Amino acid sequence: MSRPLVLIPARMQATRLPGKPLAEIGGLPMIVQVLHRAQEADLGPVVVATDSAEVADVVRAAGGKAQMTAAHHPSGSDRIHEAVTQLDPEGHHDLIVNVQGDLPLIAPRAIRAVLEVMDPPEVALGTLVAPITREEERTASSVVKMVGTEHAPGRFRCLYFTRATAPWGEGPLWHHIGLYAWRRDALARFVALPPSPLEQREKLEQLRALENGMRVDAAVVDDIPLGVDTPEDLARARVLWEARA
Structure with a gap:
């Protein structure tokens, strides 16, 4: 039997939409919406991997779990590898699911x-x-x-x-x-x-x-699913969210 661990990488320094994990969609920060979608998938534990204390605080306030990682990672894959190494050093989880932190409507x-x-x-x-x-x-x-x-x-x-x-x-x-x-x-x-x-x-x-x-x-x-990378994407995501509400 597989033992999945779901990780959501998130960083604040996005070039085209700085601070996007905390951008509001449907009354919640985007990272919390992604957290909820991942939890609803019910595959296993869900953790946000981030280099931002502000993101970690928002996730924890919403009842989620966050793992702090280094800021220098060149990609989300590097960030989740650091996170899983810290979270599960004994290797209990054999499958790692990487859900991008900018997919609030997935x-x-x-x-x-x-x-x-x-x-x-x-x-x-x-x-x-x-x-x-x-x-x-x-x-x-x-x-x-x-x-x-x-x-x-x-x-x-x-x-x-x-x-x-x-x-x-x-x-x-x-x-x-x-x-x-x-x-x-x-x-x-x-x-x-x-x-x-x-x-x-x-x-x-x-x-x-x-x-x-x-x-x-x-x-x-x-x-x-709409990936939110720009202010235009964010506006579209808000419209789509209202349409499905």
Whole structure:
């Protein structure tokens, strides 16, 4: 039986939306909304990993758990690796679910879906994709596409991730959703590796795993959760929240 630990990395120094973990959505700070979605998924303990005492205080005031981490981490993967090492030094948790701290509208069922691809022991990393339905997203470099082989209904073995429009030709395109389930040993290996050439070229961290021979599988979900990266995203998230209330 797997023993998942759900970690939510959060930092205050986002370039395009500074202080975004504390931005209000639906009457609560965004990080608390993400915390609630992760708790509703009911996979295991949920902890926010942050370098900000202010974020940690807000999470704890909402009844959640926070783990302080160093400020220098280059990525969320490095931050959650430090957090899990501190939280679980004896290795009781074998699967680490990384829920991005800027997905306040993500469905709990989508968080649960990422574990469904982790059954084969050779899968090092699980993630999510959804079909692209808006024409403008097919060519947008801000929309990351997954190129992969469907080996079971709704299950892909990922071959590449890109900001380009790929694969070429007729057929669906798949929008990658940046939510991950790591085998713990794979996460430790990943953060010890240097940034890879294609990772640096595409500015996509997950390519480091593929370039180093790690198997990445993806589950298909119905919708693409809005990631809040800019003031415009925040305004849209507030509108969407009110519409679902």
